[in-house]
Amino acid sequence: MLFHLMSGVSVCLSVVFFTGFLALCCWYKRPKNFPPGPRGVPFLGVIPFLGNYPARVMQKWSRKYGPVMSVRMGSRDLVVLNNHENIQKALVMQGQIFSGRPNMPALTQVTDGLGLATIDYTDHWKTQRRFGQTTLRGFGVGKRSMEDRIVEEVEYLNNAIRSHNGKPFDILGILGNAVSNNTCSVVMGRRFDYDNERFKKIIATLSGLFTNPKSNSTIILVLFMPFLMKIPPFSWINNKRVDGINEIKRLLREIVHEHELRFDKDDVRDFMDAFIAEQKKNDKHSSFTDLQLLQYVRDLFVAGTETTTSTLRWSILCLIHNPEKQEKLRKEIYKVTGQDRVPAMSDKAQMPYTCAFMQEVFRYRTLVPLSLFHATNDDVSLNGYRIPKGTTVLPNLWAVHNDPDVWDEPSKFKPERHLDEKGNFVQSKHVIPFSVGPRQCLGEQLARMEIFIFLVSMVQKFEFLPDPNEPNLPEIENGSCGTVFVPFRFKQIAKMK
Template sequence: MLVSVGLYELLAAVLVLLFVYFRRNRENLPPGPWGLPVFGYLPFVGKYPSRSYFELSKKYGPIINVKLGSKNVVVLNDYESIQEALVKQSDVFSDRPRNEFIHKISEGYGMIFRKFNEEYKIHRKFTLTTLRGLGFGKRGMESKIVEEIENLCDEIGSRNGKPFHCQDTLVAAVSNVICNVVLGSRFSYDDEDFKGMLKAVNALFSDKVYAFCVNMLILAPQLRFIPPFSTAHKRIFEDIDYVVEILRKILEEHKRSLDPDNPRDFIDHYLIRMQSNDTNDVSFCEEQLYQILRDLFVAGTETTSSTLRWAVLVFAHRPDIQRKVHEEVKQVIGVGLPSMKHKDGMPYVSAFILELMRHRTLVPLAVPHATVRHVSFRGYDLAKGQMVLANIWAVHHDPKNFENPSEFNPERFLDGDGTFNKNPRVIPFSVGPRSCLGEQLARMEIFLFLTSIVQRFEIVADSSRRLPELHDGNSGIAEVPTMFHVSFKNRL
């Protein structure tokens, strides 16, 4: 009898502690679901967390709080709250979350996960200025992109119109553009080091289980002790070490051949800055350079190549849309080389690209943000270090912003006379001071690669295999297409 009373008392005490714990951690936070003890709402986020959060916002309002594991996470689900936080109050909302997993990935260096402080601002300014000096976002960059497009089209043409999975080819071509600028040269598609680096990047986004686990580890690092998250945790650091070792060899070669009067690429410019006598900024160091190179390589490879793969999948599903894009390419460009000077005269292509970025939001929750200090936001109290997610997918699929948002319809961005009408609520690269560094290059690459491919090839679905649906994909840090096969029929 005494034992049973003791058990009841222990159970009651545990329940009281859990109630106090949850109540304390939710004090004056936005509303949201309770979830489960220990795991919080993690078991319920599903395959597509951004969509789950958007559904929750219909019940609780545009700003919600979800407990992921033991941590409260605030999710912004509408354009207005994202603009207010990441743009109007960017000085407060531009930090990155501090947890064991993120810190181990970045070791306090790089650009993507680095803490928002003066050192970050100095490095972002240096990186943007240097990349622009090397042609980023400028028409002088076209020659490097067009050179790679020629190699890509030769590789596609060698398939003789037979169906194949185009992921590896597109990833290699896009990656070579960023490698040309940052590392000083392109790689052969058969180069073993190059293939190894691309394999590591592809797995991080395209391996369904691995990609999902890594995304969850960023949000709830305590999962690293539980399979399959523990396996993903081990694998990501093995892949990081592999990529860094190859970058180390490239860096050593640059150090041996460096000519301070004739910098060739980003690495040279960074090494010159490190060796400069007029700076005592010790934050310019090799550890930071490795992390920046890795950040640029990963982000510059995956985002554009996955967007192009979504475009190929759309063309396979919708020959009518592909026909309209091709007709405009044929009318405006003809058989000459596509150039950015053609873009303003191609409203349908511009509308197609914008709809592609809206409908297939590549990074649905952006990179997690955190508050640099305590802040009162929309009547809620957010503590210093509060993780905040910007649900870009929700903005892009909110019927208040876009009629019939689940429908893929480029015409939504065309006026009655066919004029392209850009909508500022399409924000695929996020907004504010932590928005994507490579946005200008990505937009240029997508236009030039896309028009060149459509100019030369007709994309045809493989009748022997089922195409994945447009609303379905591998969901992790980014939402990328699952494997599919198509034919590229030569038009020329």
């Protein structure tokens, strides 16, 4: 009897061992001629090894596996592009194939598969992208009329900064208000006072979504292991993220409803009105639906506010950490605009150091380190490898901006690297903060205009200094990193000039 019992145990152990062996073989198996790369551990892949800054880790791995490599995250095989050359080959030269978006339940949970930023490369996306480009341009984005709106906001911004009377304060809310007002003027046809309660609530909720390190680290997990959305504590953090986004949508829905009630086909005032007009002249099967409008507005508002606000906050940190560069920037501004005239986009041609400073901020603190995830729409070859249809692709913009083969001492903030020997500004094709190709950021022109005018006007009027109550300068090497890499919260002094 003991013999039979031992035999049964041996058979069970053999089955368990063999099953485990097969599972490991399946785990480590890659598609044929797929890029090499780390596999990590079963079920999790490389996720436990990514730390707080996945793009930096992937750049290090690329030194071993090459500029086009693969990683396993959860149950997905992803391809990571770690240099400018291969990002260009993929997103530009084969842009239609590499312009899909992966299906991720954690994103669909808040977008309903609508909007613009995260939807797949389909006829629906093409229609909505074309409408967005035409409509935003029609309401002044990239034109002088948009510049006038930004210049108008400068006075409100500077007055809000002055109200702190040289005492330490966190500029996050003020910048968020100023930046989002430019988006609101195009999308909603109005600006909001900085003390408007509904507006303040939207900005505070939006800031909380991106500046919370715990929430940002969790989003990577739930993106690639969606079952965690139902398992505490991940579910609690994810639900809080979803609640925040839903709150923004609820407040935006009220504004959409107000537009619908006041709509006049003979007086199309803004993006919302243009969408409603398009909706009314299309049949009921068109992609211009009420929910699409809400998600589109959410995309424009969230992306247009957070990215530019965070870039300006990184700029202020660079000013605080580099007072000699802040003074050099101010001298150039005074030379061109004096101390009183509001800057204009036409001044850029006479401000090479200012342009160099901005380009270095874009490079030094890459705002979206892994861009927005792409997906292949067909089988494709890249760098000698075969990438199957439906593969998630991560363009590592951080690696491009910190490539030691391109940049001398990439970890240092050096605006001078973007000037030639005569002091002229040199535009670099290796600085691509808004990505490239068909999915390039829709709001790039507006963002560049806002950053230039707001930055120049603030440096013209204020000297930014560290909070004297803090023993150390605010953190600049690191930040809160999820989809977007944003500064930790900090206070500074704005001393009037």
